[in-house]
Structures are given as C-alpha cells and as structure tokens.
Amino acid sequence: MRIAVMGAGAVGCYYGGMLARAGHEVVLIGRPMHVEAVTRDGLLLDTHEFQERIPVKASTSAEAVRNAQLVLCCVKSTDTADAAAEMALHLSPEAIVLSLQNGVDNAERLQALLGRQVGAAVVYVATEMAGPGHVKHHGRGELVIAPSDASARLVEMFGAAGVPVDVSDNVVGALWAKLILNCAYNALSAITQLPYGRLVAGESIEDIMRDAVQECLDLAWAEGITVPGDCWDAVQKIAQTMPAQFSSTAQDLRRGKRSEIDHLNGYVLRRGRALGVPTPVNRVLFGIVKLLEERNAGTASAA
Structure with a gap:
C-alpha cells in the first residue's frame, strides 16, 4: 500500500x-x-x-x-x-x-x-x-x-x-480515556521535567493526578461521553509500564517548542467553562505550562 x-x-x-x-x-x-x-x-x-x-x-x-x-x-x-x-x-x-x-x-x-x-x-x-x-x-x-x-x-x-x-464502537470514549491520561501526566512531567516513574513518587503528586482525572471524568459525564474502563487504574499502569518515559509536553518544553497543552488540559478548561464544570487543577496545570512556554519564547527572542 x-x-x-x-x-x-x-x-x-x-x-x-x-x-x-x-x-x-x-x-x-x-x-x-x-x-x-x-x-x-x-x-x-x-x-x-x-x-x-x-x-x-x-x-x-x-x-x-x-x-x-x-x-x-x-x-x-x-x-x-x-x-x-x-x-x-x-x-x-x-x-x-x-x-x-x-x-x-x-x-x-x-x-x-x-x-x-x-x-x-x-x-x-x-x-x-x-x-x-x-x-x-x-x-x-x-x-x-x-x-x-x-x-x-x-x-x-x-x-x-x-x-x-x-x-471499537466507542472511539470517542477511548479518545477521552487517552485525554485523561494526558491530562494526568503531560503537564506535571513538563513542569518538573521528570519521567513518569519518578513523578508519581513525589509527595502529594498522586492526589493532584487523582483530582485532575476526576475533573476530566466530571466533564465527560457533562458532555454525555461514556469513558471505558477504570481511568485511575489506567493512569497508575502508565507509570508502572513506562517509568522512564517523559511526556510529549515535557519533550516539547525541553526543546523550546510550543506544546499541545491547549488541546489537553486547556481543552478541559475551556469545555468546563462552557458547561459549568469546575476544573481548578487542570486550570493550574495549564496555566503553569503556558508560563513556561512564554519563558521559552522570551529566551529564544532574546537570543
């Protein structure tokens, strides 16, 4: 082909x-x-x-x-x-x-x-x-x-x-399940520049991830999306099976590139506002990554 x-x-x-x-x-x-x-x-x-x-x-x-x-x-x-x-x-x-x-x-x-x-x-x-x-x-x-x-x-x-x-007859739900994984890991790995295994071992990090996941699930419910499987179990397995992996967002920031955060935690933030679903943890993660992007852009401009 x-x-x-x-x-x-x-x-x-x-x-x-x-x-x-x-x-x-x-x-x-x-x-x-x-x-x-x-x-x-x-x-x-x-x-x-x-x-x-x-x-x-x-x-x-x-x-x-x-x-x-x-x-x-x-x-x-x-x-x-x-x-x-x-x-x-x-x-x-x-x-x-x-x-x-x-x-x-x-x-x-x-x-x-x-x-x-x-x-x-x-x-x-x-x-x-x-x-x-x-x-x-x-x-x-x-x-x-x-x-x-x-x-x-x-x-x-x-x-x-x-x-x-x-x-799958529920690809939309599977896409949301993947979005939830990304919202749990991508920003945190980018902010800390840590791989998944070391990231989840941090103090209070698991609680932050749980809250981010729950906000996404609340939003999915408001959107009428059925998310398959146990999302929190899937999140935990990512760190167990790929402990040395850095998120794509972490890789982007390390290289001074613009990330996809607007379409991950940023998407959750925008849809949450539209539907009246609170997403405070996703908002904080999104905001910090955007600041890091702006810092990178300023450094590149100065150079």
Missing part, C-alpha cells in the same frame, strides 16, 4: 517505519533536518526488539500525499488546520485519512476542513525523536479505531506490521 505520514515526528516515524519495514511504500513528510537524515541514511527505528535502518522516502512538502492510499495525520494538534490546508489540494479522492493525534477533536476538525471522512485513531505508544531521523520506541504501540468499510483491512495491514489494532 502507498502510505503518506503527514507529520514525521516521533509518532509518525514509528508507525511509518513499522509499515515500511513490513514492505509498504511509505513517505514521511516532516521537517528538513529529519527529511535530510532519512533521505541520506534511512529511518533509524530503535525499539526494544530490534534496531534497524529502514529505507523510506521523505519529503518536506505536503504534495507528497499525492496518490497515497492511506494518509496518517500525525501533526501536533496546534498544526491541524495548517496540515489540512496543505494536504487538501493533493489528496486522492479514494485515500483513507486517519488522525493519529492527541486531543479528542482532531479527526472532527480535519473532516470539516477537508470536506471528507476522516477516521480517528487512539494512539498508545511511548516514543521520542532521539536525533535527526532516529526514533526511539520506549513501549506499547497499539491503536484503537472506529468500525468502517476499511477497518478490517487496516487491522490486517497494521497487524502484519507488528502494530495491534482494536476496532
């Missing part, structure tokens, strides 16, 4: 690399430094099971989605509108488009901007870019997608590439 990955960061490079390793024709669309490294040396896919350089095409232009049968949109939530505008003129009418992004509304936003069906995929993977063209996989990797005419084909294709995919 011809596959384009729009947004070749850690998530995009991991899934694109796994699919290319399985024999699919993949093009990664990303930033020049990564594109240059991948074009020159291949994608270094570094996992617990193997470390391989995967031959894969790479481009800095969204025009590379042309003729793709499957497009994985993996850009930051802050870049969704720009990515849609860049892809719109080049997408094949028959292309399957999947959103592999944080937050709960990216597939909906893409669908409105592109004027075509976009599937949501809930992503459970711990990855980071360890250098140009080098993706480091720390754990997990499964996806959850909604039923569709293409879902059986996607399950088979990803499964053959070593990526488990579940099909």
